Amino acid sequence: xxxxxxxxxxxxxxxxxxxxxxxxxxxxxxxxxxxxxxxxxxxxxxxxxxxxxxxxxxxxxxxxxxxxxxxxxxxxxxxxxxxxxxxxxxxxxxxxxxxxxxxxxxxxxxxx
Amino acid sequence: xxxxxxxxxxxxxxxxxxxxxxxxxxxxxxxxxxxxxxxxxxxxxxxxxxxxxxxxxxxxxxxxxxxxxxxxxxxxxxxxxxxxxxxxxxxxxxxxxxxxxxxxxxxxxxxxxxx
Numbered sequence: 234x235x236x237x238x239x240x241x242x243x244x245x246x247x248x249x250x251x252x253x254x255x256x257x258x259x260x261x262x263x264x265x266x267x268x269x270x271x272x273x274x275x276x277x278x279x280x281x282x283x284x285x286x287x288x289x290x291x292x293x294x295x296x297x298x299x300x301x302x303x304x305x306x307x308x309x310x311x312x313x314x315x316x317x318x319x320x321x322x323x324x325x326x327x328x329x330x331x332x333x334x335x336x337x338x339x340x341x342x343x344x345x
Numbered sequence: 346x347x348x349x350x351x352x353x354x355x356x357x358x359x360x361x362x363x364x365x366x367x368x369x370x371x372x373x374x375x376x377x378x379x380x381x382x383x384x385x386x387x388x389x390x391x392x393x394x395x396x397x398x399x400x401x402x403x404x405x406x407x408x409x410x411x412x413x414x415x416x417x418x419x420x421x422x423x424x425x426x427x428x429x430x431x432x433x434x435x436x437x438x439x440x441x442x443x444x445x446x447x448x449x450x451x452x453x454x455x456x457x458x459x460x
Contacts, residue, residue: 335387
């Protein structure tokens with residue numbers, strides 16, 4: 234079974250600082266997704282990464298994918314309080330259609 | 346706003362009862378997937394429906410069953426509820442799952458509490 238691991242599980246950072254969340258997965262995948270979840274809410278799509286070396290940026294968040302290392306990163310630049318949420322990566326493969334395997338999530342708290 | 350709606354938003358049931366959760370997929374989407382998210386964990390895949398047929402199932406017992414209708418809306422049924430079934434149930438709709446990179450859009454979820 235495809236395994237997805239994220240680290241760290243919990244992240245507390247000050248406003249203005251930079252940090253990176255890591256997502257490792259166990260088998261070959263052709264697509265990697267990042268989602269944001271606020272407490273008690275559903276999942277909001279952030280990024281879809283489809284190829285090795287893919288990099289996408291939206292505001293203070295930048296995601297990248299290294300399929301050879303089976304690693305994706307979500308980099309946070311100059312964090313602000315509004316970024317406080319739980320971030321999930323999810324992996325899907327051709328063999329599993331659009332069945333997503335989610336990571337454990339990273340709970341991010343940005344301290345003013 | 347994803348265009349995926351789930352009902353009800355909250356539900357309290359007693360152990361042993363049965364429950365039906367509903368999902369209306371986004372217009373034009375023919376694939377619906379259901380996920381269970383226990384507190385503090387990532388979503389776990391339950392099953393997926395494509396054009397009214399089950400197209401993959403996760404590690405959930407047979408008392409979890411589903412349907413997809415001609416308009417691509419879907420139901421999740423859970424029989425003989427157990428306390429561990431308490432979770433947020435998420436529905437995700439997408440275009441043809443065979444298309445690489447197709448994005449999944451999640452509904453707001455149904456919070457099920459089993460007492």
